[in-house]
Amino acid sequence: MNSNTGEMPSFRVGSVRFWDSQTRWANLEPRQGEYDWSVLDRLVSGARRAGLPALFVVGGTPAWAAPKAPRMAYPEGSRAAPPDNLADWRRFVRALAERYSGRLEAYELWPIANDSRFYNGDMDTLVEMTRQANQIIKKADPRAIVVCPGMGRLWSSAGRSFLRRFAEVGGYDHCDVASVKLHQRSASDPPETVLAVLDAAYRTMHQAGVHPPIWSTGTTHDIVLQQPLDEERAIDYATRFYLTGLYGSVNGNLSRTYFYAWGTRNLPLVLQVPGAPPTRAALAVEQLQRWLTRARIRACGQGTAIQLPAGVWQCEFTVPDVDGRYLPSLVRWTHAGTAATAVPPHITRLLRLDGTAVPVTPGEIVEIDTRPVFMTAN
Template sequence: MPPEFFGLTMNTNTGEMPGFRTGAVRLWESETRWGTIESRRGRYDWSVLERSVDAAERRGLPVLLTLSGTPLWAAPDGRKGAYADSRASPPADLADWDRFVEKVATRYRGRVEAYELWDYPSHPLHYAGSVAVLAEMVERASRIIRRVDSGALVACPSFGELWEERGRELLRRFARTGAYENCHAAALKLPPRRADSPPEEIIDLARNVHDVLYEEGVGQIPVWNTGPDRNVAVTPPLDARRARDYAVRFYLAGLYSRYYGVERMYFYSWGSTGVPLVVQPVGGRPTQAGLRMGRLRQWLDGARIAACGQGGQLGLPEGAYTCRFERDGRPFVIRWTTKGRVDLPVAEGEHLLRRMDGRTVRLRAGDRIGFGEEPVLVEYREG
């Protein structure tokens, strides 16, 4: 498993990094918007972005930087946006966008791994321009980034509201512009239907969106899941047990969704306490949810995914999932459910059970393996 699959969106301007193992960071809502960095034309405040990139480099974490949020001066008559320092409208003169992109890409050549070209254009508080203008902004930015930093990756805008037909139709319209030809990946919002719904719903949405992209001729583009829809802001906190299970299953649902082109998962978010699932507050310790994210990352370090399945296709009850992996020639599986508990007899070759709290159990013939919403790992004997 490539480590960058296990990403986090950073909700801090402090430069702090996660206190548990992760694989990549996304800078958004971290005071790194265009409108924050260039609050006056030609005057740049790099302090927060520099602090964040430096910290990520020290940890060896690839950075996905979201370029979004038109400065007030660049669209003086534009629509107000979700953030006080930004407009939702695109810049009145796209040359301002060009200059900003070139400044960022030049300064962070070889330091920022990837650029996401706009966040959440599916909502008028985040983008209030036309699809044609958005596609042009993508084409111009991609051309500049490739010229300035040929090693950097470019992710097309992260469309959301994809559970709704209107959201998928907007994605279709964007795909028809040919803009995906300018991107290495499609950044998309692939959440469950609600922020407190089972994370396995991500699999259904990934399948539906893959069908849309395939129908529009771009079905082979890698997908990066950049987080939730706007309803995350009004969802009450998950209780501690649900939170710790949800956090791990978010990534497992993403692994299952690799069938549908999903290659990265950026959990939203690190540092914030105003989200339904807190993994670590700024200045605080990781929660159990965050620690278990790190344990999953440890479980899968150096592993290769072989296959995933669920329910009847594997002779399991509906809602029971299994993903099979291999590391250094030795197979292992991770099993979990969306609800309830399953007990299975120990199968031939199964010899060690690992639990999310760090406990291990030696397995013997006649034992039974119980698992539920908290995933477990089962190792097989070599050979």
């Protein structure tokens, strides 16, 4: 969420994450022991009215708690360091968790820990902060999901090395979920390229002997500097970003994906800004979700490995009909260009994101391009 208004998306989403919403620690405790919960109360209430589970990101040390530390790129003067006294951290986490027990689904214990613009403390302190926060949160709300500090810069060996060290020294022993930032090198690159980052993160964790569920929780600090996508490419990329999350759930350890972000115009791909209707890209994501309502994902694959032309991607599902029978269905798309593919057995309809549908027959050749299509037996 990139808004502090409490307004929620008016298209279908599954969860919201609070970070660029004026809810950093420095916003909530501007002076030691003095709390201002007004913005977070508004956001939590808005999420609950919309039926959306909320993930709160704990980070952004107030200036009073680390006066000599470097500033983060935020107007309230948040510091990119742990507090000088960890008692301040414990007190804040306790106040937060007790106030929002049962109202926040999950807590992420730092936005991007392996980027010095967000965290420049040492590893031992980061692990200890994670351990302490996990204990405090679980005591206040045993059902809360604790998400380890976010790990970005995973295109680089330095970023992956930091993740591996955090794993090796036991950081992931103190949380339920790992947080990674899955994003393209550039916003103009195909969304499918993030799967290489997921694979690198998974392999790094595997080498360290840890296998937590993985949530993709954001992007790179530099995203606001990248060029906007045109409207048609935005539709393609928004829907395929959603699909790569599903792909990663089958072929990686990815169990949740957040899109960055809702509520701002200053990004390459905009879904909605407060007070305005959803963009065509957002509505296309909503259409994709309608296709997959109550679907069960079976498999995902790409190219010749699944007897399709190179460059074609596919996820297979079973989707319930009105009688509750689960019917074979699939989504196909390319990451570039077009490809001729045969309709699989049992498939009788092809649906497009613009709402149109045409009958098809098994074995019929259909052209697939960069905009996903849905094929079903229903």
